[in-house]
Every structure is written in C-alpha cells, then in structure tokens.
Amino acid sequence: MPKIYFLDVTNRDGVQTAKLGLSKLEKTMINIYLNEMGVFQSEFGFPTTRHESLYLKANLELAEMGVLQPIRLGGWIRAISNDVETAFKLVPGIRHLNLSISTSDQMLKGKFQGRKKKDDLISEMVAAVDAAKALGAESIGVNAEDASRTGLDFLIKFGLAAKEHGADRLRYCDTLGYDNPFTIYETTRALAENIGMAIEIHCHGDLGMAVGNSIAGAKGTIDGGQDVYVNTTVNGIGERAGNADLVAVILAVTKSKGFAVKYQLGNPIDLSKSAKIAEFASYAFGVDIPMNQPGVGANAFAHSSGIHADGVLKDPENYELYSFEELGRGEPVKVETGREIIAGQYSGISGFSHIMGKMDVKFADREEASEILELVRYANVESQKPLVGEELLFIAKYPKIAKKLLTLIPLE
Numbered sequence: 001m002p003k004i005y006f007l008d009v010t011n012r013d014g015v016q017t018a019k020l021g022l023s024k025l026e027k028t029m030i031n032i033y034l035n036e037m038g039v040f041q042s043e044f045g046f047p048t049t050r051h052e053s054l055y056l057k058a059n060l061e062l063a064e065m066g067v068l069q070p071i072r073l074g075g076w077i078r079a080i081s082n083d084v085e086t087a088f089k090l091v092p093g094i095r096h097l098n099l100s101i102s103t104s105d106q107m108l109k110g111k112f113q114g115r116k117k118k119d120d121l122i123s124e125m126v127a128a129v130d131a132a133k134a135l136g137a138e139s140i141g142v143n144a145e146d147a148s149r150t151g152l153d154f155l156i157k158f159g160l161a162a163k164e165h166g167a168d169r170l171r172y173c174d175t176l177g178y179d180n181p182f183t184i185y186e187t188t189r190a191l192a193e194n195i196g197m198a199i200e201i202h203c204h205g206d207l208g209m210a211v212g213n214s215i216a217g218a219k220g221t222i223d224g225g226q227d228v229y230v231n232t233t234v235n236g237i238g239e240r241a242g243n244a245d246l247v248a249v250i251l252a253v254t255k256s257k258g259f260a261v262k263y264q265l266g267n268p269i270d271l272s273k274s275a276k277i278a279e280f281a282s283y284a285f286g287v288d289i290p291m292n293q294p295g296v297g298a299n300a301f302a303h304s305s306g307i308h309a310d311g312v313l314k315d316p317e318n319y320e321l322y323s324f325e326e327l328g329r330g331e332p333v334k335v336e337t338g339r340e341i342i343a344g345q346y347s348g349i350s351g352f353s354h355i356m357g358k359m360d361v362k363f364a365d366r367e368e369a370s371e372i373l374e375l376v377r378y379a380n381v382e383s384q385k386p387l388v389g390e391e392l393l394f395i396a397k398y399p400k401i402a403k404k405l406l407t408l409i410p411l412e
C-alpha cells in the first residue's frame with residue numbers, strides 16, 4: 001500500500017508571505033523542529049538566492065553532522081536550466097530539488113504573455129530535470145504551478161515527460177486554492193494512475209479548504225496507487241490565506257473518521273512536538289496562533305458550558321478527539337514577573353553569562369563566552385527580538401555553524 005509523507009514548505013512558501021519573514025537562525029530552528037517531529041522533507045529555501053547560500057550550506061553541514069537527520073533538505077527553484085546551474089554553483093552540496101513552472105492557460109496567456117507555448121513548458125522543464133540530474137540531484141520534484149487551473153491531459157503529459165527524464169514526484173499545486181475535496185480527489189487519482197509517479201499535494205486556503213483538500217488529494221493519490229507527499233506549513237503561514245497547516249493535516253490524516261485504517265504514514269510522526277513548533281513559528285513570524293486553531297490554539301482543549309465541562313470531566317473522550325498530552329501540551333508556562341536579564345545586540349558578558357548559567361551552560365573561559373556572545377548579538381541584529389532559549393543553546397553548541405548563518409555578504 002502506498003504511504004503518506006509530509007513535505008513542509010514553511011521555509012519557502014511561509015517566508016514568501018507578504019509582510020512576514022524569518023531570520024536564517026529561525027529557519028534553521030524550524031528545520032530542527034521539523035526533523036524532531038519526523039517530517040520527511042523540509043523545503044529549506046531558495047538555492048539561487050544569494051543571501052540564502054550560507055544558510056543553506058550551513059544546514060547541509062548540520063545534516064552531515066547528523067543534527068538534521070533523517071530529514072531531507074530540498075531547495076525550490078524555477079524549472080530553468082540556468083537556475084539549476086546557479087543553484088549548484090552557489091550550493092554545491094544540494095541534492096534534493098523541486099523545479100517549478102506555471103502550467104495553466106491563464107499563466108501562459110496572463111504571465112508569459114504568449115511568449116511560451118505549451119510544448120515549451122515541457123521542453124524547458126525536462127531540460128532543467130536533465131541538468132539537475134547531471135549535476136548530482138538525488139531526488140527531483142517537478143512543480144506544476146497553478147495545476148488546478150490546468151487541463152488534466154496536459155498535466156499527465158507534463159508528468160510523464162518529467163518521469164521519463166528521471167523526476168521522482170509531480171507537485172500538484174493548487175496555487176490559488178481553487179480546488180475542493182471532490183475535484184482534487186478525482187484529479188490526483190487520475191494523475192497517479194496515468195503517470196505512475198508519486199504526487200505532491202500543495203494546497204492553499206483561499207476558499208478555506210486547504211486541509212480538507214490535502215487529505216482528499218492524499219486519498220486520491222493513494223487510491224491511484226502512488227505515494228503522496230503532502231505539503232504543509234507551520235501554523236498554515238503562507239501566501240495570501242495561507243497553506244495547509246502542518247499539525248491540522250497530521251491530525252486530519254491520523255484522527256479523522258476511519259481515514260488512518262487505510263491511509264497510513266510512511267514514517268512515524270511525533271505529535272508531541274506540535275505545541276513547541278507552533279509556538280516557535282508564531283514567535284518567529286510575529287503572528288499569534290488563533291485561539292481556535294486545531295490542536296495548538298488556546299481554546300483547543302478549553303470547555304466552559306455546563307454540559308461539555310461535565311462531560312469532559314467524566315471522560316475526556318466525550319468532548320475531545322485527542323488529548324492535549326499527545327500534542328505536547330499541559331506543562332505550566334512560566335512567565336517571569338520579576339527582574340529579567342535579556343540577551344540583545346548590546347549585551348555585555350556579565351548579563352549573558354547569567355542567562356546561560358540559568359540554562360546550565362558553562363563556558364571554558366571568558367574568551368569563549370565573548371565569542372558566543374558576539375554571535376548572539378549578531379543573531380539579535382538579524383531577528384530584532386530576544387532569542388529563545390533553544391536558539392541561545394544552538395549558538396553555544398554550534399558556534400561555527402551559527403557564524404555561517406549570521407554572515408551576509410552582499411555584492412561579493
């Protein structure tokens with residue numbers, strides 16, 4: 001039986017969101033938390049974007065060191081041979097790529113303005129796949145952008161050409177959130193059956209159906225006989241109305257009526273990391289978690305009406321589908337109400353040693369403490385907000401990697 005895998009795109013679609021962004025250290029922490037959860041792949045950035053190079057290389061180094069293992073780190077680029085060459089020039093260690101091109105008539109007319117014909121899309125895409133293979137790509141996903149407004153016959157032709165040239169997955173992008181669970185089921189099933197290659201499901205929430213469409217697409221792909229890679233973002237952060245929320249999709253796949261009997265995960269997911277990753281992403285993006293967000297919202301396990309409160313006290317299963325402990329909730333949150341010493345871009349050694357001492361980090365000597373503090377100052381300059389404990393611990397543990405993450409050299 002084919003299986004369900006998760007391919008999180010927070011560090012690509014999430015950071016493309018208007019008005020939002022993440023520092024390179026924050027992106028790295030997201031990769032670490034996704035890895036801890038058991039997410040199969042993180043689309044960790046843009047290998048043709050110069051300011052990402054050192055971050056991408058540093059994360060590939062973390063993978064080599066075994067820190068970012070077993071998660072796969074994949075880059076997103078346009079399906080253009082030149083971009084493939086640039087990607088391997090700037091990030092030679094990159095091994096997993098998604099190559100993207102718009103496929104709909106709307107985009108041919110409205111975006112390419114008639115400069116490209118349908119067959120050009122396929123020839124450019126296969127040339128990019130060939131180039132990526134030749135340069136050492138170990139896995140390739142080919143993205144049909146605006147796939148939900150693309151004819152099925154053309155999508156099949158596009159997918160078959162990609163497969164013939166050695167691609168591993170077709171990303172079905174419902175770029176505008178135009179599908180509904182019924183249409184995406186039919187389409188993904190037909191794609192899986194006719195192409196015979198794994199399908200990625202990439203859904204947006206413009207009509208409020210990103211999670212529902214994601215599991216319908218997963219079902220369609222598996223019923224069509226292929227593995228499915230569901231694209232998610234943490235807290236659903238993504239362009240416009242956002243993407244399918246990571247935790248909500250995992251809950252839908254594992255807890256919804258009868259679904260998990262037939263549609264199973266390719267590898268185990270540790271749901272107990274849900275609260276941590278959601279809270280970190282919320283802090284890093286500066287976007288509050290809505291109180292009614294599935295699993296991780298403040299009200300997800302709150303009951304006040306008489307009948308519900310009485311029922312849940314007698315047996316939680318009366319009014320809860322899953323337990324808060326499963327999602328890593330339930331520990332009291334400590335908020336400092338007295339004196340606070342915070343590490344920032346103008347911190348000194350005494351305050352910094354105090355903060356690290358509280359987390360049981362001891363430095364060999366003053367010199368080492370100064371070196372770590374300097375990196376913390378730079379990290380604070382980039383994020384413009386106090387670092388969380390785990391970011392400080394990361395810098396103290398991997399100062400060389402942190403230095404790469406914090407180095408930006410424009411106009412080289």
Ligand SMILES: [Zn+2]
Nearest residue numbers: 013175202204
């Ligand atoms: Zn998207």
